[in-house]
Amino acid sequence: MKTRYVILGSLLAVIFLMGCGTTIPGGYHGVYWQRFEGIDTTIYADGFKWHWPWSEVVLYDTRWKTESETVDILSFDDLHMNVEVALRLRPRADELYQLHQEVGPQYYREVVQQQFRAVSRDVFGRYKYNEIAKKSIEIQNTILQQLRAAINGKHLELHTVEIKHVEYPALVAKAADEKLATEQRLKQKEFEQKIAERDAEIRIIEAKGQQAAQRIIDSTLTPAYLQYRALDVQKALINSSNASFFFVPLGQNGLPILLNAEMMNSKKR
8 A cells, every 4th residue: 555655656756847847949048937036047958957837948949030021111212112021030049048138038029020110111212113123132231231230239130131022003013014015025126127137138148149150151151052052952853753843054153943844834824
């Protein structure tokens, strides 16, 4: 009977002791708060931290994380638009005690959010709407520098600012689409013009080739060559059974004149 109570008591003790502690996961740090003594200045890394049930370990994610804000801005040329900007930040692990004392786990909402939105509006307001895309890197770096100055000493580390999306007014978007369509038409016209110029060049080259070929042919048509070719024609006609021809050697350049006998008889009739 006594042994049973010992075992039961031991189990209850183990359960009690296991419940009196917090496991700090990787990428997190914790500050230890004690009900009667306040916050311990020690910063605890990942692992198991034992404590009494009436105390607790407050966890802080010390990895880089991204917070996004959609900000209504007024550009330098008085155009309203919505811009989505993202900020990459994290708490400084070695300053968690001070951060917890001054602000607490809601540090982004309490310290950063309003400053981030205000700085973004101010910086974007220095640029015309058509400069935002071209100068996005400059804008991002300016917002980051000003935001760092604004929250200096708040135990936070800022990494980068990124412009995620710019929603232009409908009028601007329509004008941009029309400009793009015009540019596409101009490119098509330029392409067609280049094709036409190329075709013209090809026709000129072909014409020059034909002209050169004709000059070569003309230069080779000597009287002797023509007489030679005429003899070939006469030989072919002699072997023809379809018609009768008379050869009269009185033609130009000494070439004979060919007379079709049937055509002559029909004229006589």
